[in-house]
Amino acid sequence: MINLAIQVGQTAAPEATLFWILAPLTFVAALGMLLVKKAVHSAILMAFVMIALAIFYIAQGAPFLGIVQVVVYTGAVMMLFLFILMLVGVDSSDSLTETIRGLRPIAITAALGFGGLMLSLLARATLGRTVVGVEAANAQGNVQGIAHLLFSTFVWPFEVVSALLITAALGAMVLAHHHRIQERPTQRQLSIDRFRGESLASAAGLPAPGVFARHNAVDVPALLPDGTAAAASVNASLKARGDVLDSSVFELGRVDTSVEEEK
Amino acid sequence: MNAANYLYLSALLFTIGAVGVVVRRNAIVVFMCVELMLNAANLSFVTFSRINGDLNGQVIAFFTMVVAACEVVVGLAIIVTIYRSRRSASVDDASLLKR
């Protein structure tokens, strides 16, 4: 059993306290990632887990890694996540009802099975050698030790990782970068286009939102003379984000045009 | 206090991450769950590094962070692309290819 084999007692008392306070919180936070509706909340919980892990790293004699975890992982990577979340819709929320039939029970069974089996297996594991502790390796300083390894034994992967970074940058550029292959239309050009277009309906500009409506918010469309909502009056990106309010609530009673025709 | 406790925690976090990939629909959340799994692995590395008394584990963890960062860049780029085409970040909506 590992727990018997490993007697890392040196920093026992304070570290244990730290662990037993932080670990349940970490666990709960991680679990929370699965259970909260909003992606942003998930991200916040994730950040919490990462910081907790950073603390664990430091507690286990890996201060460099702990710092990197906070600075790079939590600071940069998670921010990237949040940034993209903003882009996609910051308060978009998942409905947590399962749509794929049978997946939920499978997932729960698999989770319980996997977790349970892993814990049980870990409890069974023995190492058969004495635990060393990282103090000796850190004798000359944790950063120095890592640097030593990084620039001697692992210099080749270290070099190769640079290629990986370039790949990532290149890939992001390929997928996200728009070449300016068209001249941006000038205001003058837009104006001309508007008048020479097929219909003069929009020549005077698009209707403003809230016009004739019972509400004057930007996410409520204008109403047309017959009482229906004018889709063009709401900004397209609002629509794309799904943030437009349902205007039917604000519609007037419909004008019955068919009666007129009969006269 | 036993270092193995970190391993248990790591296993639990890994499990949560894995299940998260299965149950969450928002591509970004799914991806965050993958990151959680990687982090869990890192915790294991650090713990084993301590148990083994060398820094190799920490170096791997360091590499993992770098690689994960690259992965995040690529992954988010893909997610953004597909979001722009589909106006949806739900992984369930991307199911043209099947059977």
Added chain:
Amino acid sequence: MTFTAPVLNYSLLSPILILLVGALIGVLVEAFVSKALRPVTQLSITIGTLVLSLAQVWKIRNEHSTTAAMGSVVIDGPAILLQASILIISIISVFLIADTDHFTALAASLPGSDEERHAVQTGNQVTEVYPLTLFAIAGMMLFPISSDLITLFVALEMLSLPLYLMAGLSRRRRLASQEAALKYFLLGAFSSAFFLFGMAYLYGYSGSVNFAGIRESVVGGSGNDVLLLIGIAFVSIGLLFKVGAVPFHTWSPDVYQGAPTPVTGFMAAATKVAAFGAMLRIYYTVFANAQWSWTPLLSAVAIVTMLFGSLVAIAQRDVKRMLAYSSIAHAGFLLAGVIALNKAGLDASIFYLFAYGIATVGAFAIVTLVRDSNGEVTDLNRWKGLGKRSPWVATAFAGFLLAFAGIPLTSGFIGKFSIFSAAYESGAKGVVIAGVLSSAIAAFFYIRVIVLMFFTDPIQDGTTVDIPSGLTRITIIFSIAVTIVLGVFPAPLLTLITNFATFIR
């Protein structure tokens, strides 16, 4: 602690370094060369790089059996053979990639938008594909020669990331292509998390990140095997995912179908070589002494994979999906070589990988040729009468299919024979029987396609066969020639492999 400067043996790493340099030049070209010149520049740089790298592999062929880069990589016989295979397959794949009609004009544009249309009209091209390809190839070259966990992981990501991106770059059916990229990426990241987790346990078990160290622990390990077994299991998941073995195969049909066909061909062929190369190295050296633990499981996976791939392929209506399932079945056959765990198995696997890789690229090359006005036609029903419309193309495709089916006088047969006999020799009779059975099932759908092409009258729906461009033609002719020559005169290659392929442990 004194720091001694690391010795890298650059000459041994040179094939990979050349590729990386080539890729970097490619990136610079993107920045500095005019748009019009980029395609041809990139293509020549890429091909030049690959040829140079191949030459370098040839040059170092006899310096093998050493470790390099501070023990991070091993250059031994199998390494040379696998690297050469990857390079050859890559060269002919790049010929396909050079046909830019397959790639989106502007990846960032919305599908169906004016911007996209404009980009197509102005002849815009995503020439970044070339450096991405080179990066992927470099990763593939590194994967099977890695000899520590870190390098292995980095190589895995290095070959995967560009492929994730490239899968999403199709010109037609872009939504499907992007979906393929997303699926590939998410599942790839998911599986590499398992891979990493497994690595952690291997490290924990052995206290070493180096293969040699881990092997030492496996041979004379102290303590019990729990950590080792978990490590083996999770690392296997990562590897089995890459090779597309059931139940870790699910990505491959979708990604094969969605990705641009040249990328699919490249991915199907080269990735398989790289992944199986790494798998062979790990199982034959690191895990060899824990054989008792993984052989039964791997056998089960192999059997299920063969049968599943063959059975499901029967029901496919899309040629790319069919080839995907076929490649799943082939992954099963190749696993038989891993299970064999003997010299014959190693030789056979390397031969099979090369032969299968070449035939796969050839087959996908032909898929790129069958088109209508909306691009490639992959619906099998519209392949009817292809033999009438363009007999040579159909004949070549039939040749590849026969090779996949393992008909004698094609490379596929020699491969299948050698791999099954190796597996039988090691006592894996169940795997051999399942292999034979699934070969029979598999023959069913390969032949069905041949029937469609040759024995069914064409329907008039505008499906035509594109006249192969020079490069595509080279790919097809080379592939079919190799497929047949290796079927009739496999001796030189087999002898070469036999003489070369010994892992240093």
Added chain:
Amino acid sequence: MMTSTSLVYLIALPLAGAAILLLAGRHSDKWGHLLATGLSGSSFLVGLYQLSLMLGRSNGQRPITQKLFEWISVGSFNIDAGLMLDQLSICFVLLITGVGTLIHIYSISYMSHDPDRRRFFAFLNLFIAAMLLLVLGNSYLNLYVGWEGVGLASYLLIGFWNQKPAYATASKKAFVMNRIGDMGLSFAIMIAFATMGTVSFSGVKEAAGHTSTAALTGIGIMLLVAATGKSAQFPLQAWLGDAMAGPTPVSALIHAATMVTAGVYLITRSNFIFDAAPTAQLLVVIVGAITLMFGALIGTAKDDIKKALAASTMSQIGYMILGAGLGPVGYAFAIMHLLTHGFFKAGMFLGAGSVMHGMNDEVNMRKYGALRKFMPITFATFGLGYLAILGVPPFAGFYSKDMIIETAFNSGGSKGVILGCVTLLGAGITAFYMTRVMILTFTGKSRWDDQAHPHESPWLMWLPMAILAIGSVTSGYLLSHGDALVNWLSPLFESHGEHAELLSPVVVSGLALVMVAVGVAIAFLKYSRNEVAAVAPDDVSIFTRVARQDLMQDRFNEAVFMRPGQVLTDVLVKSDEAVIDGAVRGVGRLALGSGSSLRGIQTGFVRSYAALILIGAVVLVAAIWVVTQ
């Protein structure tokens, strides 16, 4: 045994004729028939020459052999293509070539209006060659070749006018029923080889002494089966009546004089087997007895002149088989009856042919009548044959048939009495139906219709009839004078002790003559006194009706073999499609079905893919959990 180099010419000459005529095709239309006749005649001359040589040698030296070449030789199974001519075969050779040549001559005229006359002669020559091979072969296997060869020739000739579906069917029927008999011969040869290691006559004869009775009985029964097929004996007799579809000369030669007697030859030739296998011998007798009654009864009811004669042939061969079944004493008499029958029955058939020739190919005797005046020569020759078959002294039948009746009576015990009575009764019925034929055809009032212009046949036709008539008259006396034939053949048969005489020859002859007289009388009463209806009356007894239908033999075959056979065939054809092929297709469908359902795993949802991977991981971890327990 002496060897010879000239035996082969007996066969080669007619065979060459057949080959030339068939290969030359229409080119030989003008001279083909002459060549065929000439070659058949030459073969007869060769036969005569051989006879003269044989007569010049002492008894033990008479058989001669000729080895042509090694035919089949595998392990201990060594068969030479070899010929053997002995006292028995020479009789047949002369009968075959002699009667054969006469019939060739007859046919020149008979078939002169047929566009395919050349082909007819080619087949006749083919038949002669095959029949000669049958009687000259020195082993059972050589005999077998001739045996099937005559079957082929018979098939071709019965179906000579095969554009008529009924004739084609008749020829097929003959061939198939013959094949059933041939199967018996195959079995006999197989048993012989398995038990004795040889199938040559001399070898088997030698080995028969120390072979188990069981094996010999088996061989004997199988040979009998063969004989029943070829000689139209019960129960394989049904084909002979239908075989009358062939041109009349064919009926005369093949289905009266020669081929159908091959069974008698086979049994006689295999005397060494039957002598040692009493059970088989008894069966031979029983078959002969049944058939002679069977044929005779059918003969009483037939209105078709050829079919009546055919039934008579069946019956007469029954006599021969019965005779041959009586053992050493009977063989010679069987052969004697065979020879005399060859003359008179061939003569009568040719006569029938002559009648048909003059009557526009009408075969229904009810449409004949009073032909005596129009066809005097035919009437005369037919009449002589009639007297011969009745056994009226001193015509041929008297000598041969009475011998068989006498031997039957003297074969001992109740068996002798029964057999004697049967043969006597048969003689009476024979007299009845032959008289009926005579009366209906030649006497009484004419019943033919207006188109018929009866006339005598040309000399080419009546000459052979006349020669055969002479034979009918004299052959009996010549062959039995001083027991000539019996002595001639005796070296071939092992003689056992004489049986006690139950009845003396005189008594037998007397009884026989009485029976004949009764038969003739009844026929006269029935047909000469009353008007003969031009159409067969329907208000006849059940026995007549049954006899008209050949004693239900066809119905029996149809109900017992053909119907079930057809049902079996249909069932198998359907089940081959449905069951066997269905199983194969089922496997294919199973694969396709399972493939289609397994496709369901590929839902298109990335999360379910991930779940699958996770399940895989769980399975692996669980496996580890189990292993490390």
Added chain:
Amino acid sequence: MIWLTFLMALPLAGSVVVAALPKTNEKLVKQVALFTTLLVMGATIAMAVGFQRDNVELQFVEKYSWIPSFGINYALGIDGLALVLILMSTILAPVVVLAGWNESHGGRWSVKVFYTLILVLETMMIGVFAATDVFLFYVIFEAMLIPVYFLIGGYGTGERSAAAVKFLIYSLFGGLLMLASIIALYVMSGAQGGHTFDLASLSHLQMSSTTQNLLFLGFFIAFAIKAPLWPLHTWLPDAAESATPGTSVLLLGVLDKVGTFGMIRYCLTLFPDASKTFTPMILVLAVISIIYGAILAIGQRDLKRLIAFTSISHFGFITMGIFAMTSQGYSGAALYMFNHGFSTAALFLVGGWMISRRGSSTIADFGGLQRVTPVMAWMFFLAGMSSLALPGLSSFVSEFLVLVGTFTRYPVHAIIATFGIVLAALYILIPVQKALHGPTTPGNENLPDLNLREKIAIAPVIAIIVVLGFYPSPLLKVINPAATHVIAGLGFSDPVPTSGNNE
């Protein structure tokens, strides 16, 4: 001496030449093909002259290393049996080319492709009989399927592609089972003194009886599919119905012989004990095939299917002869293979001419052909007579040898099988009556009789049928030494006549 390689190279070279000819010059293509096949036939006969009859060892042996890593050699050599079958194949090839002069028209592809495939197939036909390396044999065994597949699917009639697929799948399935067995042999040879595929060396392998039985089945099922033995026969009628007559001749006449040839060459040699174990079962299957094939033939309405079912019956005889384990049975079976090739060829070719003239293969559509086209009718009749084993024609000798050889050891089987000869009379005479006899069916009055080319094509076949009926010795002398060798090698000797013991 490289006779055999030379023989194989000739048609291959011919196929290259044909492939290089212009597509439009069909006549030249045919002439070249005919010339090549005639040349091969001549060369084969020349080789046969040099064959030493009494030598039971393999002759004209060639051996070159092919894939040394697996111990695979390009090894050729023939014994009497192989010689006879190669002779048959090379004689049939020009006959097929000449007889089917026009059958390549109306196919999916050009005439040129047809003859290229035929010539390639001829190379393989020679190779498959000459191979003495199991791997080489397997390679050719499987590769042969491809040209035949295209010949059926590309130039056949009716449901040709379905039939071709059925044929291929069936054969591939059997072939894969055989592959599994071959792999096992190979592995065992490696464990017992070095990897090899040499037939002679493999026959000395030590193996447990279970292994031997399983491996035997692997080989046997493959051959039983090929030679169609009940119940693995259902592909044959479909294939024969759809293929052109020429293809059918090569398929039934030559390719299917590979099955029975394989039973002798591989099953008996490699697994003598298993062969004995399975003999009772195989004999039952053979007898069922004989009777079943015959009855099914009687029930057919389609001429080509009928011929196919007769072949199933005949293959039953051949199989029975092989497993009777007597020299008569063996020699009979070997001779039967040769004879069946020609009698089936005659039936198919003449039947094919009838069908192409009439435009239908339904037997009921013919009628009275003897009046209209006498020569054709006679040829069909003769072929039919040969098929029903009329004495004096070649099949009789072989069929009787098989029966006699079987009877001495397995009388019951032989007796049941003999009933097949009565059924044979029915299945031949029924179509003969329907097609040739009776009144001429309306529409058939003006069918042309055989032309000179067709006569020349059929003449050698008929000649062989007739001559071998009377004089089979030359072939038997070639076959016999091999027969005794094989039978003795299995530890059998012919049963001694029982009468000797009863004295």
